[in-house]
Amino acid sequence: MSARERILNRVRAVTADKNGDDPARRIAEPPRLIRPDLGDDLVQRFGEKLTLGGGSLARVQDLQQAVVEIELFIRDAELALSLRAAPALKGLPWGDALEVSFGPSAGDDLVSVTPAFCAIAETGSVVLLSGEHSPTTLNFLPDVHIVVVESNQLVRHFEDAWIKLRESGEIPRTVNIITGPSKTADVEQTLQIGAHGPRKLHVIWIDR
Amino acid sequence: MQPQSHRFKQNVSVALQDVQLQKALERVQEGFVDKRAAVVSTLPEFEQLREQGKAIRNHVLDNLDFYLQRFESQVQARGGQVHWAENAQQARDIVRDICKRVGAKMVIKGKSMISEEIALNDALEADGLDVVESDLGEYILQLAQEPPSHIIAPAIHKTKAQISELFYHAHQKLGYTRKLDTVPDLVNEAREVLRSRYLEADVGITGANFLVAETGSNIIVTNEGNGDLSCTLPRVHIVTASIDKVVPTLDDASALLRLLARSATGQEITSYTTFSSGPKRAGDPDGPDEYHVVLLDNGRTEMLAGAFRDMLRCIRCGACMNHCPVYGVIGGHSYGWVYPGPMGSVLTPNFLGLDEAGDLANACTMNGHCASVCPVKIPLPDLLREHRRRQFERKLQPRFARFALAAWATIVRRPRHYQPLMSMGIRILNRLGRGKGRFKSLPMLGAWTQTRDLPAPQTQTFQSLWKKQRGDER
Ligand code: SF4
Numbered sequence: 282m283s284a285r286e287r288i289l290n291r292v293r294a295v296t297a298d299k300n301g302d303d304p305a306r307r308i309a310e311p312p313r314l315i316r317p318d319l320g321d322d323l324v325q326r327f328g329e330k331l332t333l334g335g336g337s338l339a340r341v342q343d344l345q346q347a348v349v350e351i352e353l354f355i356r357d358a359e360l361a362l363s364l365r366a367a368p369a370l371k372g373l374p375w376g377d378a379l380e381v382s383f384g385p386s387a388g389d390d391l392v393s394v395t396p397a398f399c400a401i402a403e404t405g406s407v408v409l410l411s412g413e414h415s416p417t418t419l420n421f422l423p424d425v426h427i428v429v430v431e432s433n434q435l436v437r438h439f440e441d442a443w444i445k446l447r448e449s450g451e452i453p454r455t456v457n458i459i460t461g462p463s464k465t466a467d468v469e470q471t472l473q474i475g476a477h478g479p480r481k482l483h484v485i486w487i488d489r
Numbered sequence: 490m491q492p493q494s495h496r497f498k499q500n501v502s503v504a505l506q507d508v509q510l511q512k513a514l515e516r517v518q519e520g521f522v523d524k525r526a527a528v529v530s531t532l533p534e535f536e537q538l539r540e541q542g543k544a545i546r547n548h549v550l551d552n553l554d555f556y557l558q559r560f561e562s563q564v565q566a567r568g569g570q571v572h573w574a575e576n577a578q579q580a581r582d583i584v585r586d587i588c589k590r591v592g593a594k595m596v597i598k599g600k601s602m603i604s605e606e607i608a609l610n611d612a613l614e615a616d617g618l619d620v621v622e623s624d625l626g627e628y629i630l631q632l633a634q635e636p637p638s639h640i641i642a643p644a645i646h647k648t649k650a651q652i653s654e655l656f657y658h659a660h661q662k663l664g665y666t667r668k669l670d671t672v673p674d675l676v677n678e679a680r681e682v683l684r685s686r687y688l689e690a691d692v693g694i695t696g697a698n699f700l701v702a703e704t705g706s707n708i709i710v711t712n713e714g715n716g717d718l719s720c721t722l723p724r725v726h727i728v729t730a731s732i733d734k735v736v737p738t739l740d741d742a743s744a745l746l747r748l749l750a751r752s753a754t755g756q757e758i759t760s761y762t763t764f765s766s767g768p769k770r771a772g773d774p775d776g777p778d779e780y781h782v783v784l785l786d787n788g789r790t791e792m793l794a795g796a797f798r799d800m801l802r803c804i805r806c807g808a809c810m811n812h813c814p815v816y817g818v819i820g821g822h823s824y825g826w827v828y829p830g831p832m833g834s835v836l837t838p839n840f841l842g843l844d845e846a847g848d849l850a851n852a853c854t855m856n857g858h859c860a861s862v863c864p865v866k867i868p869l870p871d872l873l874r875e876h877r878r879r880q881f882e883r884k885l886q887p888r889f890a891r892f893a894l895a896a897w898a899t900i901v902r903r904p905r906h907y908q909p910l911m912s913m914g915i916r917i918l919n920r921l922g923r924g925k926g927r928f929k930s931l932p933m934l935g936a937w938t939q940t941r942d943l944p945a946p947q948t949q950t951f952q953s954l955w956k957k958q959r960g961d962e963r
C-alpha cells in the first residue's frame with residue numbers, strides 16, 4: 282500500500298459517517314457565504330482601500346489620458362521614461378515620449394505596466410491573471426508597477442471575481458490579488474515599503 | 490531542528506533574564522494586538538465570520554478524504570504532481586529526489602512552517618544544495634542559524650542592532666562593507682542581495698496558506714512578494730503543505746482570507762495573495778515548468794481521530810500567541826520546537842509526544858484570551874487541559890506535583906474542610922506579608938518568585954466575601 286492509500290484510509294476511517302453538506306455539491310454550486318457590507322460608492326471604496334494598503338490611484342477618461350498619466354507618474358518617480366509592458370497592452374496609444382517594450386521581465390526593468398482581470402472594491406485590490414499576453418514577472422520584479430483598470434472591471438467582493446473567473450473558463454497558472462506595494466515589518470515591526478517586489482503600485486482608473 | 494521542548498523550564502529561565510528579548514516581546518503586544526483590535530472593530534460581520542470560518546473548517550475535516558482527492562485530481566488535470574508523505578522523512582525524501590532529478594544547485598524558499606516542521610533545509614544542505622530563505626525574517630534567522638520564534642514574524646525576537654551585525658558579517662564577501670543602522674538600509678541591502686538569488690535558483694519551495702480543492706490551487710499570502718518571486722522565477726515550484734490545509738472552493742478560501750490577515754497582522758488583506766495552479770501553460774512567457782505539491786500527514790490523521798481534532802481547524806494566524814500572557818514573557822524559542830504559543834502547546838505534544846513536550850501545556854494560565862481571538866474558534870485551553878489530564882493519567886508529572894494535585898483535589902472536594910483551611914492559610918500569609926504587601930521570596934516557590942513578587946492576599950477568601958456581600962444585600 283502506498284503512503285497515499287494509507288493516509289486516505291486513516292482519514293476515511295474517521296470521516297466515514299458524514300452528515301451536513303455534500304462536498305461534491307459544495308464545489309459544483311458554492312453556497313453563498315457572508316459578504317461584508319460595502320456601502321454604495323464602490324469606486325470610492327476601491328480607492329480608499331487601495332490607498333490604505335499603500336497604493337495610489339489616478340482617474341482618467343480614456344486611453345490617451347492613461348498614457349499621459351503613465352508618463353507623469355514615471356517623471357514624478359524621477360525615473361527614465363522607459364517601461365516594460367504586458368503584450369496585452371500593445372494597443373494603447375503609446376506615442377513617442379515613452380520607450381516601451383513588451384514581454385516578461387528578466388529583472389532589469391524599473392517600470393512595468395500591466396492590465397488587470399478585475400478590481401475588487403471590498404479590499405482595493407487588483408486581480409491579475411498570468412497568460413500568454415500578461416507575464417507574471419511584470420507584477421513583481423520592477424520597482425514601479427502600474428496597472429491599467431477600466432471602471433467596468435470593478436466587482437464588489439472576492440466572490441464576484443471568482444464568478445467572473447469561472448465564466449472565463451480555465452483558471453490560469455497564476456492569479457495575483459495585489460493590494461499595495463511590497464512591504465515588510467520583519468525588522469523590529471517597523472513598516473518598510475519595497476521588500477522584494479515593487480516599491481510603488483499605481484492604478485490608472487479609466488472611467489467608462 | 491532537534492526538539493528542545495523537554496528543556497522548557499530551563500529555556501524559560503533563560504528567556505526571562507534576556508533583556509533584549511523582553512523588549513522585543515513588548516513590541517508584539519503593542520504591534521499585533523492593537524492593530525488587530527482596530528481592524529476588527531471596523532468589520533461588524535467579524536464575529537459571524539469567525540463562526541462561519543469554524544463551520545467551513547469543520548466541514549473540511551468531516552470530508553477530508555473527498556477534498557484531498559479532489560485537490561489531487563485538479564492539480565494533475567493542470568499538469569502538476571501531488572506527492573503524499575506520512576512523516577517528515579518521507580516528505581524530505583520527496584523534495585530531495587525532485588531536486589536531484591532536475592539537477593538543482595540552488596533552492597530559494599518562501600516561508601513555510603511545514604518546511605520547518607520537517608527540517609527541510611538541513612536535509613537539502615546535506616545534499617550539497619545552496620538553500621536560501623527569502624522571507625526577510627526567515628533570511629535573518631538563517632544567517633543567525635536560529636529557528637523562528639513566531640509563526641508570522643519569525644525574527645520578532647531580533648533587534649535592529651543584532652540584524653545589522655548579522656548582515657555585516659554575511660554580506661561582506663558580497664562587497665557590502667558598511668554597518669547599517671536604519672531599517673530602510675537593512676531592508677534595501679537584503680533586497681539587493683536576495684534579488685540575484687531568485688534569478689539564480691533552480692527550485693522554488695513555498696508553503697501554502699490554503700489548498701483549494703475546486704481548482705487544485707495553492708494560496709500563499711505575503712506582504713513582501715518573496716513567495717511570489719520564489720514560485721514564479723525558478724523552473725520548478727514545490728509546495729510543502731499539510732493535509733489539513735485544503736478548503737473546498739475559492740469562495741471558502743476568500744471567507745477564510747477575510748479572517749486570516751485581520752487576525753495575523755491587523756491588515757484587511759496583505760499586499761499579495763497568490764494562487765498557483767499547476768506549471769506554466771502553453772504559451773506562458775514565464776512561470777515554472779514543473780509544479781509539485783507535497784502533502785504531509787505527520788500525525789494529523791491521528792489528531793483527526795481523537796480529542797485534538799478541533800486543532801486541525803487552525804489557519805496559522807498567530808493571534809493566539811500574540812494575545813498569550815505566557816508567550817508574551819517567555820517568547821517563542823522557549824517552546825523548544827517549531828510551533829510556539831498556545832497553538833504550539835497543543836500541537837507539539839501531539840507531534841513529539843507528552844514525554845518531550847508535556848510541560849508546554851502546563852505553562853498555560855487558563856485565561857482563555859487565545860480562544861477568544863482565534864478566528865476559527867479553537868478551544869485552546871480545553872485542548873491544553875486535555876494534555877494535562879493525559880499527563881496525570883500517565884503519571885508523567887513529578888511525584889511531588891502529583892501528590893500536591895491529589896491532595897488539593899481531595900480537600901477541594903470537601904468544602905466543609907476546604908473553606909476553613911483556605912481562610913486560615915490566607916490569614917497567615919496576610920500577616921507575614923503585612924507592610925510590604927508582597928513577598929520577594931517564598932519557601933518552595935523560589936522558581937516562581939525569582940522573576941516576580943507574590944502579592945500578599947487580602948484577609949478574606951472570595952467565598953467568605955461573597956457570603957458577606959450576599960448577606961448584606963438581603
Ligand atoms: S490556533 Fe487559532 S489563533 Fe492560533 S494560530 Fe491557529 S487559527 Fe490562529
